[in-house]
Amino acid sequence: MIKFEINGKSTALDVDPNAPLLWVVREVIGLTGSKFGCGMGLCGACTMHLNGEPVRTCVLPVSAANGQRVTTIEGIADGESLHPVQQAWVDENVPQCGYCQSGQIMSALALLEKNTNPSDKDIQAAMAGNICRCGTYPRIEKAIKRVISNGQPLPQSSPKESAVNTSAAVTLASNATNATQATNVTTASSGVEIFEPAKREVPSKADTGVKATREAV
Ligand code: FES
Ligand code: FES
Incomplete structure (x- = not known):
């Protein structure tokens, strides 16, 4: 079980610890703002923050995020107000x-x-x-x-929670990794988000870095 904080919310996922963080965030959690470009740490399209530091998540195993704080492009706006x-x-x-x-x-x-x-x-x-x-x-x-x-002070992009909540760990159904499935996000009474596999349409080319890149080769 990998537990980390993403965009200010605690999560726990039963995923391969060696899976790239980018893949987990896009395909398991369903946040697709970060893109797959080169897959080799060379282009920066997949950049997220790990404890405030920019990291290339296409080459970062999700295990490196265990107990840490991850921020994606989806986590920096304040509701409807852009950062x-x-x-x-x-x-x-x-x-x-x-x-x-x-x-x-x-x-x-x-x-x-x-x-x-x-x-x-x-x-x-x-x-x-x-x-x-x-x-x-x-x-x-x-x-x-x-x-x-x-000259305005910048809001902190992802306030740190006091601790990653380990009491409501959620196991993903194994078929959540299927590319034709995504996740519905609900919030349990504990405040921890639960990611549930659900049917969805296959995303468009514009939204799937992997497909777009491979088809361009
Ligand atoms: S650095 Fe290119 S996709 Fe990660
Ligand atoms: S690759 Fe940067 S805007 Fe198109």
Whole structure:
């Protein structure tokens, strides 16, 4: 059983400890904002935060998240209000196809949470591992600088819970790993989310990094 906190909520999953965190988050938990690009830790499309640090989740076994705090692109907005970094992306019209952008935002956010006034060099160093095939780099830089010039303190992207709740561990049905199935999320009285396998439509190409990438080869 792997237990960790994701976007401020405790979860416990019966999954292969060697499965990449990206796969577990996308296919088991059902949060598909983080994308599969290279699968080799080289492009940054899969970037999430592990305890506030940007990590390449396509090459990170889910066991590395055990007892830790994971934040995905879905966890940084405050309800309907975009996170200031997301808002800057909108204001600068950053995305083109959009595929790389959740990873770009998570890397930028990790930088800005540590350094509220990064230099050009700092920005380039922090963003160097995030590739954009559409070449949106100038707009990404402008968006980061917009956040800096706004000068507003950034909200913490994922407040830490006091502890991962281990009392309501949930075992997934083994067929939850089937690509044609997803998860319904309900909240138990304990407050721990329960992930239940459920039928769903096969997602579109635009939403499945694995399919889109493989079919492009
Ligand atoms: S770095 Fe993870 S998909 Fe490319
Ligand atoms: S916006 Fe298309 S890959 Fe970056």
